[in-house]
Amino acid sequence: MRWLAIAGSSLGALALVGGMCLALPTPLPPWRADELANVGSLGPWPPPAVRDASNRVSGRAEAAALGEALFHSTRLSTVGGLRCASCHEPWRYFTDGRARALGAEAGARNTPSLLNMRLQHWFGWDGANDSLWSQSIRPMLDVREMRSDAAHVAQALRDDETLRRLYALAFGHAPPADNEMALVDAGKALAAYQETLASDRTPFDAFRDALARGDLDAMERYPVAAQRGLRLFTGGGQCVACHAGPNFSDGEFHRSPIVSRLHDGTLDSGRALGLKKLLASPYARNSRFNDEMNAAQEPAAQPAEAGAFRTPGLREVSATAPYMHDGSIANLCDALQPHAALEGRPMPALTLAERRDVVAFLRTLSAQERAVLIDEDAMICR
Ligand code: HEC
Ligand code: HEC
CATH class of the missing domain: 1.10.760.10 (Cytochrome c-like domain)
Structure with a gap:
């Protein structure tokens, strides 16, 4: 019944307070088990430090x-x-x-x-x-x-x-x-x-942890628009398919519709070019410079898709405009238009109202006290 208590601050009904009518926002239904699991997978933050075995001074x-x-x-x-x-x-x-x-x-x-x-x-x-x-x-x-x-x-x-x-x-x-x-x-x-450069805990992390332990008072401090945005992010928007885990990145490559050119005028083929460079690099993990005992001799064979780029992490994203591999998008809301494909299918398009909610959520991925760089104009969905 505590759900009603949280809903109290976000009830869709009209409340009569001192004779005045106050329109309150639509209530959010309780979180389903699958949604809870998806939100849980975006933490905890910070994750434990792991040494890089290929670097003998890692962690020192x-x-x-x-x-x-x-x-x-x-x-x-x-x-x-x-x-x-x-x-x-x-x-x-x-x-x-x-x-x-x-x-x-x-x-x-x-x-x-x-x-x-x-x-x-x-x-x-x-x-x-x-x-x-x-x-x-x-x-x-x-x-x-x-x-x-x-x-x-x-x-x-x-x-x-x-x-x-x-x-x-x-x-x-x-x-x-x-x-x-x-x-x-x-x-x-x-x-x-x-390795020591890590972003701070954010209002999202506080909400995720509160949700996991069922702390409704703490959950109430998280904006309702951000909760709606988080639901889209982990649900219908399918963002977590690629922006996965505590760093909001699966670390892998996905085809982007954004076409850009390199300095010599040729098309930037993204991962296809990257893999070519990796195979030619004298400093790859399979080189003599790897400090790891028994390191793999060959780089793992990877399908190299032309026009694919690595999924960027999204922590502090509201303070790191402009966006995408070529910096061609200045507005965070515009960056939410379909921009990558999953198994050949483009990601779903969101309505303007949905993108506003997702922006509200993405803004909670910034540690508030350091969010001075946020350009408010770049956060507006038009
Ligand atoms: C002229 C600007 C410039 C300078 C100077 C520069 N970088 Fe970068 N850095 C970039 C750009 C642009 C990229 C993206 C490169 C790409 O994907 O082709 C990048 C990428 C990186 C990445 C990978 C980030 C990721 O998301 O994978 C690391 C790590 C990095 N730089 C470290 C350094 C270090 C260390 C130095 C100094 C030795 C340095 N950079 C100097 C512009 C710069
Ligand atoms: C199929 C994988 C995939 C899905 C699904 C996906 N993204 Fe992305 N996202 C990417 C890739 C790849 C890029 C970089 C594209 C580029 O640079 O051309 C990116 C870039 C971004 C950026 C710009 C970040 C930066 O620092 O430049 C934002 C913001 C973003 N995505 C948010 C979202 C949101 C919100 C959703 C869900 C509505 C979503 N993404 C769904 C893969 C995906």
């Missing part, structure tokens, strides 16, 4: 300290002043606010947030890397981003007094004479740092 605070110094260092790049943090700005949830990245030259893809990276297993929109450390080497070598090379990075580790000292603390010896080994170690320290 000393390596994270070196990684953080490298992340903010201009010495990794040959382009004056350019750092990882130029594009992944910490105060912007590690994005740059641009549609497409700008490094040594203009890029073709949107800069993703680095929060909760430790929960992914493919990296980049196209999964061109299969570890966080190899993904961290990529921007250093990319001529359109930091335009660097192993010798330049190794020299920074050897010559810069702070980096040299932090390297010794992290790895237990001086930076190696072998430039490529030094480059890979820089990537592994950067990965150890990025």
